[in-house]
Amino acid sequence: MSEKFIKDIEEVAERDGRYKKEAYLFIYEALQYTVEKLGKTELTVEQRHICGRDLLYGISEFAMDQLGPLTRSVFTHWGVGETRDFGEIVFNLVESNLMSKTEEDSIEDFIGVYDFADEFDWKKRRENFKRLST
Numbered sequence: 356m357s358e359k360f361i362k363d364i365e366e367v368a369e370r371d372g373r374y375k376k377e378a379y380l381f382i383y384e385a386l387q388y389t390v391e392k393l394g395k396t397e398l399t400v401e402q403r404h405i406c407g408r409d410l411l412y413g414i415s416e417f418a419m420d421q422l423g424p425l426t427r428s429v430f431t432h433w434g435v436g437e438t439r440d441f442g443e444i445v446f447n448l449v450e451s452n453l454m455s456k457t458e459e460d461s462i463e464d465f466i467g468v469y470d471f472a473d474e475f476d477w478k479k480r481r482e483n484f485k486r487l488s489t
Contacts, residue, residue, distance in 0.1 A: 356380070360453075367451045374444055378433035382414070382444050382454075384421075389413025404457055407464025410445070411438050415474055424477035438468040 361380075368376040389410055390396055395403045405413070418426045435441065442465025448454035473479075 356383075363451065363453055367447050367453065371443075371447050374434040374440065375432070378430075378435055378440075379444055379448065381418075381433070382441065382448070385414040385417040386410060388417040388420075392416070400455075407442060407445070407460065408468055411441060411465060411468045414441060415469065419475070419477075426475045426477075427471055430471070430475075437471060439466045441465055 361376075364379045365376050368374060368379055386405065389405050389412075390403050392413060393405070393409065395405075418430070422429050430436065435444075439462070442462045445454060445465070446456075446462055449456045
C-alpha cells in the first residue's frame with residue numbers, strides 16, 4: 356500500500372475516532388481475501404462487488420485465519436464489537452472515496468449478521484469451518 360493511501364486511511368480513522376487505522380486496513384485485506392475466495396479476481400471492478408453479508412463472512416474467515424483465538428481481543432482493541440462496526444468502517448471509506456458501493460448497498464446490510472461471541476468462538480471454529488464456497 357502506498358504512503359498516500361496509508362495517510363488517507365489515517366485521516367479517515369482520526370476524523371471518525373471510533374476505530375483504529377488497523378481496522379480500516381484489515382477491511383481491505385479481508386475484502387481482497389473475500390474476492391479471491393469467491394473467485395472474482397478476474398472480473399471487472401463492477402463484477403467484483405461484494406455485498407455486506409459476504410464481506411462480513413469473509414472478514415470472519417480471514418480474521419480466524421490471521422488472528423486465530425485473538426480475533427475478538429484484537430477487534431475490541433480496534434474498537435470493533437459488532438458487525439455494524441465493520442459497516443461503519445466501510446461507509447467511512449466510501450464517504451472518503453477510498454471504497455465504492457452500489458445503489459443497493461446500505462449500512463443495514465451490516466447490522467446483526469452474526470454475534471461476535473458465537474462467530475469468533477475459537478473452540479467451535481478450530482475444525483476449519485468455512486462458509487464461503489470454493
